[in-house]
Amino acid sequence: MKSKFLNLRADAAKVLHQILEEGQSARECLPLAQLPHKEQDKAWLQEMVYGVLRNLPILQFWLRKLLDKPLKNRYKIVEQLIMLGFYQLAFSRVSQHAAVSETVAACQPLNTQAMKGLVNAILRTFIREEISQQQAPNQQIASGLPKWLFKKLEAEYQDGFIDLIGNMQQKAPIWLRVNTQQISHADFVETLGNASIDFTLSTEHPEAIILSKGYDVTSLPGFDKGWFAVQDGAAQLAAHYLEPAENQTILDCCAAPGGKTCHIVETQPNITKIVALEVNQQRALKIEENLSRLGHNAEIVIGDATLPEQWWDGQLFDQVLLDAPCSATGIIRRHPDIKWLRKAKDIEVLVTLQKQILDAIWALIKPGGTMLYATCSILPEENHLQISDFLSRTPNASLDNRFCNDSVDRPGKQILPGDQQMDGFYYARLLKSK
Numbered sequence: 191m192k193s194k195f196l197n198l199r200a201d202a203a204k205v206l207h208q209i210l211e212e213g214q215s216a217r218e219c220l221p222l223a224q225l226p227h228k229e230q231d232k233a234w235l236q237e238m239v240y241g242v243l244r245n246l247p248i249l250q251f252w253l254r255k256l257l258d259k260p261l262k263n264r265y266k267i268v269e270q271l272i273m274l275g276f277y278q279l280a281f282s283r284v285s286q287h288a289a290v291s292e293t294v295a296a297c298q299p300l301n302t303q304a305m306k307g308l309v310n311a312i313l314r315t316f317i318r319e320e321i322s323q324q325q326a327p328n329q330q331i332a333s334g335l336p337k338w339l340f341k342k343l344e345a346e347y348q349d350g351f352i353d354l355i356g357n358m359q360q361k362a363p364i365w366l367r368v369n370t371q372q373i374s375h376a377d378f379v380e381t382l383g384n385a386s387i388d389f390t391l392s393t394e395h396p397e398a399i400i401l402s403k404g405y406d407v408t409s410l411p412g413f414d415k416g417w418f419a420v421q422d423g424a425a426q427l428a429a430h431y432l433e434p435a436e437n438q439t440i441l442d443c444c445a446a447p448g449g450k451t452c453h454i455v456e457t458q459p460n461i462t463k464i465v466a467l468e469v470n471q472q473r474a475l476k477i478e479e480n481l482s483r484l485g486h487n488a489e490i491v492i493g494d495a496t497l498p499e500q501w502w503d504g505q506l507f508d509q510v511l512l513d514a515p516c517s518a519t520g521i522i523r524r525h526p527d528i529k530w531l532r533k534a535k536d537i538e539v540l541v542t543l544q545k546q547i548l549d550a551i552w553a554l555i556k557p558g559g560t561m562l563y564a565t566c567s568i569l570p571e572e573n574h575l576q577i578s579d580f581l582s583r584t585p586n587a588s589l590d591n592r593f594c595n596d597s598v599d600r601p602g603k604q605i606l607p608g609d610q611q612m613d614g615f616y617y618a619r620l621l622k623s624k
């Protein structure tokens with residue numbers, strides 16, 4: 191497709207419509223929309239879509255103020271286009287003239303020409319009445335969070351709540367994990383320095399590099415050679431908390447896209463075997479892709495963790511990493527679509543699934559073996575409450591008190607978004623008695 195036929199704002203509105211009205215994830219629909227665009231425009235498209243998702247409650251509040259009646263059916267997408275206009279005017283460096291004229295012009299490729307006058311009038315009123323200067327009517331709208339999540343976090347975090355919601359609004363930095371089977375951390379640091387890449391290091395993450403800007407990681411030195419992978423700092427703790435030892439057999443349960451599988455192999459290349467279990471066949475392809483780019487091997491098994499009888503060969507494992515399916519509320523800064531795709535009622539379903547997986551997989555561990563339970567959630571019911579429950583119904587399980595233990599009544603370690611620049615994550619290391 192020739193670029194003169196492309197329209198960035200129309201494409202951004204389409205992606206927003208797919209996420210907000212059709213329930214698609216940004217991971218599915220954004221790359222497809224970006225495909226025909228130039229590199230710079232791809233980044234702009236993501237910036238606009240994520241910007242709207244981060245600030246949706248205030249954008250919706252402004253929309254309701256200036257639009258008499260909600261738009262329906264094929265004109266619904268015009269609401270997304272108007273909010274994109276507000277976002278450009280209130281939060282971006284796009285000039286007022288371009289924000290108005292280009293947003294109005296996007297009605298054409300969206301096949302909603304009849305709405306041009308309305309979009310133009312609303313955006314001009316928005317500027318004239320300085321709507322973006324007015325205070326948000328309440329804290330929930332200012333927080334950018336949906337009501338149900340705002341209330342849940344407020345009840346759980348009390349004192350730290352304001353900092354937490356502020357951190358959840360921020361953009362997350364890009365963390366790299368050096369593949370120490372290919373290059374030492376020191377040599378990679380030197381290579382990046384020579385290439386004038388800006389970054390910082392973390393004393394608690396021996397393989398990590400934190401990029402100071404939004405670089406295109408595929409163009410950094412050594413990407414094709416598998417010198418590094420993109421992985422948040424909180425996720426990089428998993429392989430270290432697991433402490434894989436020589437000659438052990440390990441199950442990485444719920445493994446796609448394989449970030450932690452690869453890190454475990456890098457941390458301890460002399461394990462006997464690692465099985466990467468994943469229920470979703472499409473996502474399992476990603477494990478293969480990542481292993482192959484980084485030069486590692488693992489046994490990939492497609493199977494359901496709640497039904498080991500369908501895939502397990504009967505050999506007990508020394509250690510299990512259970513990176514459970516969860517609400518992903520800890521990684522909202524990185525994936526703001528999660529806020530609008532997750533619903534309050536999903537949490538109960540996830541908690542039940544986590545419980546079933548915990549019980550089924552616990553049976554596959556050798557006496558004296560361990561399980562590291564992990565989620566990228568900041569909700570207590572998926573984390574410390576889930577583990578307290580597990581410990582109380584499982585007589586041969588105890589908590590490893592050496593690390594990742596916040597307090598006696600809150601087993602495990604809760605990392606919050608922004609702690610040392612990390613994503614929100616939870617870990618609990620569980621020991622099976624001999």
Ligand SMILES: C[S@@+](CC[C@H](N)C(=O)[O-])C[C@H]1O[C@@H](n2cnc3c(N)ncnc32)[C@H](O)[C@@H]1O
Binds near residue numbers: 446451493496513
């Ligand atoms: C949090 S992600 C795992 C991330 C991965 N450990 C990594 O570090 O790259 C959870 C994964 O669990 C998978 N999953 C969900 N339910 C499952 C089940 N019943 N059995 C096995 N895998 C499951 C999902 O498809 C998803 O890929």
